[in-house]
Amino acid sequence: MGITRTPTSLTQSSATRGGIGESTLRPDGTLKVTGEFAYSSDLWHEDMLWGYTLRSTVAHAAIVSIDTSEALATSGVYAVLTYDDLPTEVKHYGLEIRDTPVLAHGKVRHHGEPVALVAADHPETARRAAAKIRVEYDALPVITDEASATAPDAVLVHEGRDDHHIGHVPHPNIVHRQPIVRGDADRAAERADVVVSGEYVFGMQDQAFLGPESGLAVPAEDGGVDLYVATQWLHSDLRQIAPVLGLPERKVRMTLSGVGGAFGGREDLSMQIHGCLLALRTGKPVKIVYNRFESFFGHVHRHPARLWYEHGATRNGKLTHVRCRIVLDGGAYASASPAVVGNAASLSIGPYVVEDVDIEALALYTNNPPCGAMRGFGAVQACFAYEAQMDKVAAELGMDPVEFRQVNAMEQGTVMPTGQTVDSPAPVAELLRRVKSRPLPPERQWETTEGADVRALPGGLSNTTHGEGVVRGVGYAVGIKNVGFSEGFDDYSTARVRMQVINGEPVATVHTAMAEVGQGGVTVHAQIARSELGVTQVTIQPADTQVGSAGSTSASRQTYMTGGAVKNTCEAVREKVLDLGRRRFGSYHPAWATAELLLEGGKVVTDGGEALADIADVLEDDVVDLELEFRHRPTQAFDLRTGQGNGHVQYSFAAHRAVVEVDTELGLVKVVELACAQDVGKALNPLSVVGQIQGGTTQGLGVAVMEEIVVDPKTALVRNPSFTDYLIPTILDTPTIPVDVLELADEHAPYGLRGIGEAPTLSSTPAVLAAIRQATGLELNRTPVRPEHLTGS
Structure with a gap:
């Protein structure tokens, strides 16, 4: 793991050990690697019941009848609920558009939609009931694609x-x-000497977190409920849950429980309302x-x-x-699709200077599984396509693909297609230079004096190839991603900081509602x-709704936003402590x-470094x-006709x-x-x-060569809802990932x-595809690449 750190101009040093800039260890790290960490699925309560969700076995159908009598008569069953049992007139929820029913009513719109709930004294009893x-x-x-969704006689999903x-879409x-x-x-x-076009297909990827959706709802004496749950955004959950329960938000108290990964899949509700009901x-x-199995149906993709x-x-x-045109399949419900469309459109040409653009992005309602937030949020799909295009244009011009990108690379001061000026460092050309200048790993590493190491071969331990038909390929890609919520969203975070003396030592307590999902905010x-x-x-106090919102742990925003809130509040606390000192000791020392x-x-x-007093003496x-809020500078909604507007607060680049090494006869790939x-x-x-960089890189590798939720195009049924058939990279699939870290400060x-x-x-993802293309000479315009795409079988 090679790390090069280019110094920032805004570095703040601290004499306190474990401050910013240091590699402090996670407080939950040892517990997690030893299996002792308590996740939400480990929650327990005396006299606890178990809930279970009945889900639809079809993707689009009218509900003629629901008979719950036999389930209710089952010994050990305490309740069975359907749509008609919901307690209020508010029976739908949603992140941006309230279009998702708590339980299906009238019809089901996708495979695995919740239809009924059961509570019983044992999980197996609930399942059988x-x-x-x-x-x-x-x-x-x-409805499964654009043609069926927008046909003149198309059945309406909603x-x-x-x-x-609704006023801004043609259907x-x-x-x-x-x-x-x-x-x-x-x-x-008309000025172009070369014009290159291409069509690309990006498969449906699952967040594939290891901790399934889970939580515990506890009824309270005041008629409210306490919910302990693994989520990404406590206050957004609260906003959607309380109206359905018919309770004021103060009576729905939420506490974050141990989260076993998220990657966007926990932004939407899963079991929260069902458990409370x-x-x-x-x-x-x-x-x-x-x-x-249920987890694959219980969250968006x-x-x-x-x-x-x-x-x-x-x-x-030079690009002219x-x-x-980007068509995203949003599935049966809106989730975060409007925001994903905005990201895909505004970042669709990549980190390049292009004065003249004509872009359209849209998301469909279909009967496929609902799709929403996942790491990269709209920019991933666009990057796959525009980077393939950059390679194609470079090849047509006879230019080196890295040089071609550098010629067109944006920099600080570049104007985005939305009209927004990039007003912080944008070292795109330098990032490309750094990855290209790294020494290449040795070729044919499986050929050692001691014999072949099958782990270094395509196919790995399956030992299906011995290297005769293996060829190497090298590929490059660069991307641009926004940071934080965009398009005029009121993005803020809250932090409460308390400072006091305990046993003669000053102690700080930090309380936020930030969801720690593995990103390291607690550190x-x-x-x-x-x-x-x-x-x-x-x-660090547990995250809950007894403090103001921290927003979602998504959009790469938490260190910026909740970290900014903690910094902001700490600065105010520090001034109060110093004011106390001035009042107590100022007359004794002019400093x-x-x-x-x-x-x-x-x-x-x-x-000057002179010590005036112990903090403990100042506080007594x-x-x-x-408790204070922190906001970044405001953004603007994109114009719905031209797409112009300062829609993003910050950009990041990688x-x-x-x-790669590819066995072209067997279609096997080794990254x-x-x-x-x-x-x-x-x-x-x-x-x-x-x-974080290595983890994100590995998820991009996954969608390049193995990860895809396969949906039957005729029935919209999910074919592979398990880790047996939905493959994710293991340690044997994960390559060496050297990381070069630049620190160019955003003021x-x-x-x-x-x-x-x-x-x-x-x-x-596009870097892996580019490398496979170079190795094979194939066009490969879809993800993931499967063996049959490489062999023509």
Whole structure:
């Protein structure tokens, strides 16, 4: 793991050990690797019942009848609920559009839609009782693609749509549409010496987190409910849950439980409302834990996409124009599709300078599984297509693909297709230079003096090839991803910080609603508190809704936003502590009034390093306790005709070089190395930064060569809802991932940092495809690449 760190201009040093810039260890790390960490599926309560969800076995059908009598008569069953049993007039929820029924009513719109709930004294009893519920369906035509969705006689997935997008789409089966028009692409095309087009298909990817959806709902004496759940956004869940239960938000108290991965799949609700309904109906705690099969139906997936692109360029390699059309399949319900469309459109040409563009992105309603947020959020699909196009244009011009990208690379000051100026570092050309300049790994590593190591061969331990037909390929890609919520969304986060003396030592307590899903916020918040407050002891309180919203753990935003809130609040706490000191000791020492005072190592010191007092002496019995919000600079909604607007707060960039070896006779691929270079602005915790980059890179590898939810195009039924048939990379599939970290500060961000978690997921996929193309000479315009695509079988 090679790490090169280019210093930031906004580095803040701290004399307190474990502050920002240091590789502090995760407090939950040992527990997780030893299997002792308590996840939400480990929750337990005395006299607890188990909940289970009956799901539809068809993708689109009218519900003729539901008979629950046999299930209710089952010994050990406490409740069976259907749509008619819901307690309020609010029976739908949704992230942006309230179009998802709590339980199916009238018809089902996708395979695995919740139809009924059961609560019983044992999970197996609940499952068997659910199997006794008789549902009679009357099949309806299935909408599975753009042609069937937008045909003049198309069946509507949602009749009587009434939402803020309906006036801006050409058909009710389109969730949202975003064009972006800048300059004159038609006229610019006349200047092009080379015009290259291509059609691309991106498969449906699952977040594939290892901890299934789970939680525990406990009825309270005040008529409310306490919900302990694994989620990505406590307050968004609360906003959707309370109206369905008919309770004020203050009576729905939510606490984050151990989260076993998320990657966007926990932004939408799963068991939250169902568990609360059963708990309130039975008056007993109810636990719901999905099995792996149910988990594939219980959360949204990454949008599959069809993309058409046209690039033009002059003979000297300058891009003249880009035209593109991106069609995302949103499935049966809206989820985050409108925002995904905005991202796909606004980032659709990549990190390149193009004056003339004509872009259209849209998302469909279909009867396929619902799709929403997943790491990379719309930009992943676009990056796969535009990077393939960049290789095609370079080949047509006879240029080196990296040089061609560098000629067109954006930089600070570049104007995006949306009209927004990139006003922070954009080292695209430098990132490409770094990955290209790395030494290549040795070829044919399986050929050793001691004999062949099958782990280094395509096919790995399956030992299906011996290297005779194996060829090497090298490919490059670079991507651009936005950071934070966009398009005028009121993106803010809240932090409460308390400072007091405990057993003679100053201690800081940080309380936020940030969902820790593995990204390392619990470490970063403690580092910020140590740096800003000069203390050693920092306690991170469990995340819950008793403090203001932290927003979602998504969009690479939490270190920027909740980290910014912690920093902001710590600064205010620090000033209060210093004011206490000025009042108590200022008359004894003039430096209290004249020097720039800091808190370091448990002491109040001057900017010259002179210690004036112990923080514990300053605080004495006082407690400083503040809760403040933090907002980034405002963004704007994109114009719905032209796509113009300052829609994003920050951009992040990553580049990859992939080295692959392919057995062209058997269609087997071995990814040998995926080198990455990424600008992170400021590495608050370098070890975590590298882990995030390597994790995102691996997810991009997965969708390149193995991951896809397969949906039957005729029935819209999911064919592979298990880890037996839905393959994800294991340690044997994961290549060497050397990481080159740049730290070019964004002056608008806390500490100059840049959100990092998503960018490496973008460029790793097209880099792998580019390498396979070079090795095989095949066009390969879809993901994932399967053996039959390489052998023609």
